[in-house]
Amino acid sequence: MRLRLLRRAQPSLVMRILAPVLAALTAALIAFALLALSGKAPLAGFYALFLAPLSSAEGWADVLVKSAPLALIGAGLVVAFRSRVWNIGAQGQYIAGAVLGSAIIVHDPQVAGVWVIPTMLVLGIIGGAAYAAIPAFLNTRFNANVILTSLMLDYVALSGLHYLTFGPWRDPSNFGFPGSVSFPSAGSLPVIWPGTQFDIGALVAFAAAPLIWLLLRGTLFGFQVRVSASDAASTYAGFSRPRVVWTALLLSGAMAGLAGLMQVAGPIDQLQTNIASEMGFAAIIVAYLGQLNPLGVLPSALLVGLFYVGANNAQITLGLSSSLGQLLQGVLLFTLLASNVLVHYRLTRVRA
Amino acid sequence: MTTAVWVSLLAGVVVAATPLLLAAAGELVCERAGLLNLGVEGMMAVGAVCGFIAAFHSGNPYVGLLAGVGAGALCGLLFAWLTVQLVADQVATGLALTILGHGLSGFIGHGYAGESIKGLAAIPLPGLSQIPVLGPILFDHSLPVYLALLLVFGVHWFLTRSRAGLTLRSVGEDPKVSYSLGLRVYAVRYAAAVFGGAMAGFAGAFLSTTYTPMWAEGMVAGQGWIAVGLVVFATWRPLRLLFGAWLFAGVGIGQLFSQAAGLALNTYLLSALPYLAVLVALVLISRDPLRIRLNTPASLGRPFRAET
Numbered sequence: 001m002r003l004r005l006l007r008r009a010q011p012s013l014v015m016r017i018l019a020p021v022l023a024a025l026t027a028a029l030i031a032f033a034l035l036a037l038s039g040k041a042p043l044a045g046f047y048a049l050f051l052a053p054l055s056s057a058e059g060w061a062d063v064l065v066k067s068a069p070l071a072l073i074g075a076g077l078v079v080a081f082r083s084r085v086w087n088i089g090a091q092g093q094y095i096a097g098a099v100l101g102s103a104i105i106v107h108d109p110q111v112a113g114v115w116v117i118p119t120m121l122v123l124g125i126i127g128g129a130a131y132a133a134i135p136a137f138l139n140t141r142f143n144a145n146v147i148l149t150s151l152m153l154d155y156v157a158l159s160g161l162h163y164l165t166f167g168p169w170r171d172p173s174n175f176g177f178p179g180s181v182s183f184p185s186a187g188s189l190p191v192i193w194p195g196t197q198f199d200i201g202a203l204v205a206f207a208a209a210p211l212i213w214l215l216l217r218g219t220l221f222g223f224q225v226r227v228s229a230s231d232a233a234s235t236y237a238g239f240s241r242p243r244v245v246w247t248a249l250l251l252s253g254a255m256a257g258l259a260g261l262m263q264v265a266g267p268i269d270q271l272q273t274n275i276a277s278e279m280g281f282a283a284i285i286v287a288y289l290g291q292l293n294p295l296g297v298l299p300s301a302l303l304v305g306l307f308y309v310g311a312n313n314a315q316i317t318l319g320l321s322s323s324l325g326q327l328l329q330g331v332l333l334f335t336l337l338a339s340n341v342l343v344h345y346r347l348t349r350v351r352a
Numbered sequence: 353m354t355t356a357v358w359v360s361l362l363a364g365v366v367v368a369a370t371p372l373l374l375a376a377a378g379e380l381v382c383e384r385a386g387l388l389n390l391g392v393e394g395m396m397a398v399g400a401v402c403g404f405i406a407a408f409h410s411g412n413p414y415v416g417l418l419a420g421v422g423a424g425a426l427c428g429l430l431f432a433w434l435t436v437q438l439v440a441d442q443v444a445t446g447l448a449l450t451i452l453g454h455g456l457s458g459f460i461g462h463g464y465a466g467e468s469i470k471g472l473a474a475i476p477l478p479g480l481s482q483i484p485v486l487g488p489i490l491f492d493h494s495l496p497v498y499l500a501l502l503l504v505f506g507v508h509w510f511l512t513r514s515r516a517g518l519t520l521r522s523v524g525e526d527p528k529v530s531y532s533l534g535l536r537v538y539a540v541r542y543a544a545a546v547f548g549g550a551m552a553g554f555a556g557a558f559l560s561t562t563y564t565p566m567w568a569e570g571m572v573a574g575q576g577w578i579a580v581g582l583v584v585f586a587t588w589r590p591l592r593l594l595f596g597a598w599l600f601a602g603v604g605i606g607q608l609f610s611q612a613a614g615l616a617l618n619t620y621l622l623s624a625l626p627y628l629a630v631l632v633a634l635v636l637i638s639r640d641p642l643r644i645r646l647n648t649p650a651s652l653g654r655p656f657r658a659e660t
Contacts, residue, residue, distance in 0.1 A: 034459070143640075143644060145634060145638065148580065148630070148631075149635075155574050159620045167620070278454075326454055329451055330448055330451040333452070334445075341439060344439070
């Protein structure tokens with residue numbers, strides 16, 4: 001007797017929803033095993049990772065603050081990935097948005113007025129979109145692979161950020177530490193949950209996912225994105241591929257840029273060297289874990305945000321490596337990809 | 353500037369090109385079998401940390417290299433299981449492997465940062481290393497440097513001259529037809545992915561046991577991605593990897609060149625230069641869509657499942 005995969009006549013909707021749950025449970029089991037292997041009490045580790053952050057209001061606020069940019073970038077990536085435009089350069093676009101938006105503050109640290117925040121938001125969006133325009137141009141004009149060009153630009157953006165924060169944009173009064181001046185109140189997003197870092201930017205970020213859902217459901221562009229899954233269908237419908245590539249990259253880049261700006265003008269409050277911290281890659285996981293559905297991005301962003309906060313907590317309380325968070329993200333994406341086989345196939349027993 | 357300086361710089365290029373050559377040769381074989389594995393960066397990180405830990409505990413860097421090869425092969429096996437057996441999306445699986453590799457290397461390397469080991473010694477080839485200029489550039493290195501050069505020629509021979517190579521290429525071009533001809537599509541793709549992983553692990557272990565005998569988180573620093581770019585740059589032809597790897601490695605150690613030439617270039621610009629070089633090279637190569645279409649393995653990135 002052995003097991004065999006049989007193709008389903010139609011993809012199973014139930015499994016599409018159950019697969020992430022199954023994946024999360026399997027990932028939790030693997031986390032348990034990893035903790036046991038590293039010689040820590042698995043139960044204490046498990047508590048520090050997944051439960052401690054959720055046992056207080058402040059913890060919830062932390063998780064929400066950490067999830068917000070992931071939900072925003074992830075929702076943009078859903079559009080890109082559904083269009084089969086593999087923008088994996090969200091990290092670079094995030095940095096570009098943060099840098100361009102910070103320029104106002106660096107130019108005049110005493111800046112004041114109600115126009116400052118809206119201008120910064122617009123600059124953040126422009127920065128991210130403009131940076132995403134590079135792979136779009138190179139792909140549509142020169143046929144260059146989006147995966148590789150957008151990724152190479154990540155490293156270029158990081159070098160640029162290092163240059164600015166160690167060089168011309170460094171705050172001279174900061175004892176030689178890298179980083180820009182701290183943002184004045186006119187350049188900081190207002191906090192709406194007193195005592196935490198949960199600001200108006202986080203609300204905007206969570207609102208993006210439903211908006212993208214409406215965009216995909218109710219507009220011609222959304223239809224173009226949805227038929228992109230099939231070359232034949234898009235060609236038959238007469239949709240221009242370069243146009244889809246441009247729109248997908250500009251939109252996902254703009255959202256990543258906005259996320260970057262709202263981080264430096266929000267929880268971080270200055271332009272630092274390590275603002276990105278693998279955010280772009282975590283957002284890719286969020287997009288996939290949400291089954292490339294904009295609404296699915298919300299719970300998956302919360303879960304990945306929980307991993308970040310939990311791993312930090314485990315590092316402080318148990319001395320575990322902070323890479324544990326990233327490791328768990330990787331495990332989770334693997335278990336999800338494995339579980340997803342059940343969407344299109346079913347397991348049957350066959351007698352040998 | 354003296355000849356001696358140039359000779360040592362060029363020898364440095366040959367060494368710096370080694371991890372790129374190893375990883376890219378493995379990825380090239382994998383892609384010629386139709387599997388696009390974007391996890392090279394992560395597999396290199398796992399190879400680097402496992403190689404370092406094995407070398408640290410055994411006191412023998414060669415054991416480290418073997419451990420790196422083994423760890424990389426396991427990563428390749430994991431990739432093959434998901435993409436071949438479970439028909440998972442190759443792009444997503446590769447990215448997952450990169451993220452997993454980063455996290456895993458940081459997790460198991462926790463506590464080894466700052467430790468140091470005795471690196472692999474150079475083995476000057478008798479006779480050949482005495483040739484003026486060319487000797488020190490090519491024939492006065494550690495074992496992996498020679499192996500990387502041999503590997504490129506070996507892969508070229510395998511793909512163009514051997515029966516198994518022909519099978520592998522036909523699986524990469526059209527798995528359906530290959531399957532109906534009775535070729536073992538799954539086995540070939542598994543083997544190619546494991547080989548690609550092993551070579552990426554080897555490349556990572558070379559970094560942590562020979563190039564800089566130490567372990568630091570993030571030490572692979574994008575070289576796995578450059579290797580993936582290199583495969584496209586070489587338009588899936590093994591011998592062209594050599595030229596590309598030397599080019600990118602030369603740009604990578606551009607800092608040394610600019611110092612040697614007495615230029616004061618911005619260090620941040622120099623650190624971005626290898627990635628910009630890959631970008632420019634990709635654009636130049638891809639400009640002609642026909643060339644890319646003719647050379648890309650036809651089934652690259654497409655899942656295959658024998659429907660029964």
